[in-house]
Amino acid sequence: MEEDISVTSHTEGLNGLSHEHIPLEITNGCSNHKPVMNGVVKGCNGGLTNGNAPLGSLPISALKQNGLLQALTEGGNQSSLTEERENVELEKARQEWDALENILPAITEDSTPTPLISFNEALQYFQTTDLGDLLKNIQPTIRRTGLAAITHFLFGPPRLHKDLLEERDLVFAIAQCPVDNSQPVHMRVLQTIYKRLIGSRLDCPRFGPHWENIGFQGTDPATDLRGTGFLGLMHTLYFVMDPETLPLAKDIFRLSQHPTQNFPFSVMSINMTRIALQVLREEALTKECNRRQQVVGVLNEFYVATYLYVYQLWKSQQKTIADSGFVLRVPCFNPQRWSCLPKRTPSRYCAD
Numbered sequence: 001m002e003e004d005i006s007v008t009s010h011t012e013g014l015n016g017l018s019h020e021h022i023p024l025e026i027t028n029g030c031s032n033h034k035p036v037m038n039g040v041v042k043g044c045n046g047g048l049t050n051g052n053a054p055l056g057s058l059p060i061s062a063l064k065q066n067g068l069l070q071a072l073t074e075g076g077n078q079s080s081l082t083e084e085r086e087n088v089e090l091e092k093a094r095q096e097w098d099a100l101e102n103i104l105p106a107i108t109e110d111s112t113p114t115p116l117i118s119f120n121e122a123l124q125y126f127q128t129t130d131l132g133d134l135l136k137n138i139q140p141t142i143r144r145t146g147l148a149a150i151t152h153f154l155f156g157p158p159r160l161h162k163d164l165l166e167e168r169d170l171v172f173a174i175a176q177c178p179v180d181n182s183q184p185v186h187m188r189v190l191q192t193i194y195k196r197l198i199g200s201r202l203d204c205p206r207f208g209p210h211w212e213n214i215g216f217q218g219t220d221p222a223t224d225l226r227g228t229g230f231l232g233l234m235h236t237l238y239f240v241m242d243p244e245t246l247p248l249a250k251d252i253f254r255l256s257q258h259p260t261q262n263f264p265f266s267v268m269s270i271n272m273t274r275i276a277l278q279v280l281r282e283e284a285l286t287k288e289c290n291r292r293q294q295v296v297g298v299l300n301e302f303y304v305a306t307y308l309y310v311y312q313l314w315k316s317q318q319k320t321i322a323d324s325g326f327v328l329r330v331p332c333f334n335p336q337r338w339s340c341l342p343k344r345t346p347s348r349y350c351a352d
Contacts (some may be wrong), residue, residue, distance in 0.1 A: 066327070067098075069283070092233060113195075113202055114203050115188070116192045117185065117192050118241055119238040121185075125175075125185045126170065126177075127170065129172075131173040131177070138173055139166055139172070139281065140169055142282060157284060157287055158286055158290060158323070160290065164289055164293070167295040168280070168295045171231065171277075172277070172281075173271075174229060174230050174231045175227075175230070175277055177230040178225070178229060181206060186230070189230075189234070189237050190206075190221060190233065193214070194210075194214060197206065197265070198214065200214065211266075214253070214266065215263070215264035217266065220232070225270065228273040231273055232269065232274075233338075235272065236269045239302045239307070248311075251311070255314065261314065261318065263314070263324060268307070272303050275306055275328075276303045280299055313327060
């Protein structure tokens with residue numbers, strides 16, 4: 001059997017030798033002495049406590065069962081284990097942060113976002129740039145021969161005014177222009193489109209999967225511009241930078257993110273540009289261009305009207321990406337239906 005022991009105190013001399021042993025009287029767990037023993041402080045009621053329950057005059061077995069002695073003897077080992085776990089967690093956090101830095105573009109304190117660019121500023125760049133080599137390869141009208149040429153001359157749309165030919169040719173030259181990574185204006189156009197659609201103020205990397213978030217097919221938007229060249233980006237830029245069309249652009253972009261009706265916004269936009277170029281080449285917009293004495297403005301609004309039509313059809317008829325081929329072949333896109341456009345209101349461009 002184990003014996004109960006009494007807790008005694010002693011005082012030490014200057015040499016560390018014990019001078020006397022004075023037994024402490026413990027009555028109901030209280031005494032007149034308040035020692036600190038191995039980090040265990042006497043409780044408010046006189047008993048020793050390990051943070052849970054007061055420990056008065058207890059047998060060794062009770063102390064063992066209470067866990068006090070074990071805690072005192074293993075405290076150093078637990079401290080080492082705790083420190084080791086903290087080091088492992090710290091290293092894991094550091095690795096996760098390093099991985100995050102590899103994913104996100106590096107932003108330094110002195111870095112400033114690329115300023116947005118307006119459609120007119122981008123257009124002015126092309127107007128003042130030598131596009132002679134590109135102009136050699138354009139095809140601004142459909143080449144007709146024989147009876148088709150005679151029929152078109154007699155019954156077709158009017159010819160474009162001579163003072164608008166240069167502007168029309170500029171449009172087709174831009175459609176031949178590829179993306180130039182060394183040209184700041186080109187990069188600003190890309191950054192502006194991304195920021196306006198995503199709602200970010202920070203620049204994004206030139207290449208990366210983030211371009212798929214706004215509807216490009218891969219990591220490089222330039223690979224999606226076949227058939228439209230930089231004009232495909234210019235039309236999207238107009239769409240997101242014009243205050244009158246931006247709400248519509250955001251609505252269409254929101255639909256493109258729909259769980260079941262989703263579609264690639266930018267790729268669809270490029271298809272709208274391709275249709276607009278074909279209609280301009282068919283001379284179906286000539287009458288409106290002559291009336292308004294401009295080509296770029298009419299083509300921009302036709303592009304918006306075309307995208308609006310697709311948006312309304314897609315949303316109202318619950319179309320999905322599997323229906324895109326049918327949607328882009330509907331009779332609405334027959335150039336002969338666009339020979340006379342209503343004035344300026346894009347929503348009225350889409351006739352029934």
